[in-house]
Amino acid sequence: MLCESEEKLLVKLRSGDEIAFSTLFDELNSALYGLARTFTSSPALAEDIVQETWLAVIRGLRGFEGRSSLRTWIFSILVRRARTMSAREMRQSGVVAHSNLAANGSSIEWEPGRGRVGLWEESPTPWHLDDPATVLQSRELIEVLERALEALPEQQRQVVLLRDVEDVSSTEVCNVLGITETNQRVLLHRGRARIREALDRYLRDESDTLARSPSWRNERQARTVASRPATASPPARSGPAHD
Amino acid sequence: MNCARAIDLMGDAIEGCLAASLKEDFYEHVDACTPCGTYFQQLCFTRTALKQLPRQSKTSRQRNELMKRFKSEFRDEDP
Numbered sequence: 001m002l003c004e005s006e007e008k009l010l011v012k013l014r015s016g017d018e019i020a021f022s023t024l025f026d027e028l029n030s031a032l033y034g035l036a037r038t039f040t041s042s043p044a045l046a047e048d049i050v051q052e053t054w055l056a057v058i059r060g061l062r063g064f065e066g067r068s069s070l071r072t073w074i075f076s077i078l079v080r081r082a083r084t085m086s087a088r089e090m091r092q093s094g095v096v097a098h099s100n101l102a103a104n105g106s107s108i109e110w111e112p113g114r115g116r117v118g119l120w121e122e123s124p125t126p127w128h129l130d131d132p133a134t135v136l137q138s139r140e141l142i143e144v145l146e147r148a149l150e151a152l153p154e155q156q157r158q159v160v161l162l163r164d165v166e167d168v169s170s171t172e173v174c175n176v177l178g179i180t181e182t183n184q185r186v187l188l189h190r191g192r193a194r195i196r197e198a199l200d201r202y203l204r205d206e207s208d209t210l211a212r213s214p215s216w217r218n219e220r221q222a223r224t225v226a227s228r229p230a231t232a233s234p235p236a237r238s239g240p241a242h243d
Numbered sequence: 244m245n246c247a248r249a250i251d252l253m254g255d256a257i258e259g260c261l262a263a264s265l266k267e268d269f270y271e272h273v274d275a276c277t278p279c280g281t282y283f284q285q286l287c288f289t290r291t292a293l294k295q296l297p298r299q300s301k302t303s304r305q306r307n308e309l310m311k312r313f314k315s316e317f318r319d320e321d322p
Contacts, residue, residue, distance in 0.1 A: 016317030018310065025309065030298040054309050058316050119246050123278035124285060136292055145292055164293035189254050196282075196289045 006070045013061050025054070028071065031166045032078050038157045039082035040089060049085050053078040068175060075168070075176040127203045141202070148198035155179075156191035163188055244272040249279050257287050 012020035032053060036046035056077050064073060129135050149157060149165075158177055162168040163184075168176070174184050249272045255261045256269060273280045 014317070016314070018314060021313045022310065025306070034298070051305050051309070055312060058309070058313050061316075119250070120278040124281045126281050127285065127288070129288075132288060132291075136288075136295055141292065142296060145296055149293075149296075160293065164290055165296050165298075167294065185254060192254070192286060192289055192293075195293065196285050199289055199292065200285065 003069070007066075010061070010064070010066070010070065021058075024070075028074060029054075032074070034161055034165065035075065035078055035158065036082050038154060038161060039086040042089065045085060045089055049078065049082045052081045052085070056081065069172065071168070072172045072175050075162075075172070079176055079178075124200070125204060127200075129203070135203075141199075144198055144202045145195065148195045151198075152191050152194055156187050156194070159184055159187040160191035160195070164192070244268040246272075246276060246279050249273060249276070250282065253283055253286050256283070257290050 009020055009024065013024070029050065032050045033046055036049040036053075037043070039049070040046055053074065057074055060077070064070070068076070135141055149160065152160060155177070159173060159179075162173045162176065163170065170181065170184055170188075173179075174181055177184075179187070249269060252261060252265060252269050261269060273283045
């Protein structure tokens, strides 16, 4: 279903409003490219997938029935294109597709209904971040995150990217990727757990370095990149519940 | 609430969409259980960090072509 603003946007697009199309492009292109990269290691192929997606969007705008949001429809087109084009690329290059086991990442630290595996034989060590906002903005931490995201099994990466990086709702993610709500929750938790592990390794190493070198913080802050303001507190406990 | 159940609910909790009926038990557990409390805080930090990742700035190398295709597709429409 389309919200009012999407209905207005759709009318503009169908009337050939170039500014509306340009705005839509700027809003979604990076997210589409990021999602395309989860299907292929080739940046060039990812760009082709995105391009093919936009062409399909242009061709399909008149026929779009509005059963999903515009964004979900566009993401869904990309996923179909990406599956077809990356499978063709793998066939041509002789690469064998990952098994479901690898795609789902069965070796994880968390299982639904059982919580964390081996709970709590080894209790998590607190990170003792004096200034989480500054840590969040460091170039090194961003690189750790990007590498951890890249290393996730395909489906986990897709779900984490859409849910946490692109802020797409769980319902939209299920529709786009054609997975159940339960599967989405499992993939998301496994993905987040693996990324937490990567951050844990990095932040504990950095804490050790800090303990050895008092000048570490100054050097680290010098490498800090400008970014959006950051907070990392748990969400407020009060407020409306969403069942 | 035990640790396994608390960890199952952490995904909903960090998104702020934990069911009202579970909130009290959940937060009581993570306040009392040090490993779960630490793990929850670290998952919150992880999600915040992910949300702040810079978007991939790659723009389509064929943006101009797309704009032309859009114009061509809707040439006869009246904006």
